[in-house]
Amino acid sequence: MPAPSRTCECDSPSFTAEMIASLPALRNFARSLCRQRDMAEDLVQETMVRAWSSRHTFLPGSNFKPWVFTILRHQFYNTLRKRSRLVSWEPEAAERLLVQQPEQETGIHLEDIQDALSQLPHSQREMLLLIAASGMSYEEAAVIADCKLGTVKSRINRGRAAMRAIMDGGETRPEHARASM
Numbered sequence: 001m002p003a004p005s006r007t008c009e010c011d012s013p014s015f016t017a018e019m020i021a022s023l024p025a026l027r028n029f030a031r032s033l034c035r036q037r038d039m040a041e042d043l044v045q046e047t048m049v050r051a052w053s054s055r056h057t058f059l060p061g062s063n064f065k066p067w068v069f070t071i072l073r074h075q076f077y078n079t080l081r082k083r084s085r086l087v088s089w090e091p092e093a094a095e096r097l098l099v100q101q102p103e104q105e106t107g108i109h110l111e112d113i114q115d116a117l118s119q120l121p122h123s124q125r126e127m128l129l130l131i132a133a134s135g136m137s138y139e140e141a142a143v144i145a146d147c148k149l150g151t152v153k154s155r156i157n158r159g160r161a162a163m164r165a166i167m168d169g170g171e172t173r174p175e176h177a178r179a180s181m
Helices: 013-034 037-053 064-084 091-097 105-119 122-133 138-145 149-169 175-180
Strands: none
Touching: 013 037, 013 064, 013 122, 037 064, 064 138, 105 122, 105 149, 122 138, 122 149, 138 149
């Protein structure tokens, strides 16, 4: 007896539209996490493939954005784990891939922000990127990070305070302080 064909509401045009609409926010979040444009693009592409192949698990009527951001976040951590086992590049190969930094004043300010963000502990940086850069609500960020709402608010508050301190005073955090937060 042949298996009955299963139609899913997730195959609807609205699912495809949700995927397309989420692409800019996913790209921004991935670039912020990876800090490498190529890796971020690969991450977004893999996220879209996984979301499409798992569309049957998406509950119609639920919030699509946290669902797909969770897939991206999990894929990012999986990629990090895989890359940690790889041998690092030779310095000559890395130098060939360096891109000239922007010379405009806006680029300088953006560098300051990126530098300050890179000094934050990962948990605070991730929350700031989800809330401020990607426009997520605190509740959506809590779902994506799989933590409590109070934890999200605490990380945001500490991250904003640390960003202000770094941007105002140009203070850098010592390595041991970053690891303890």
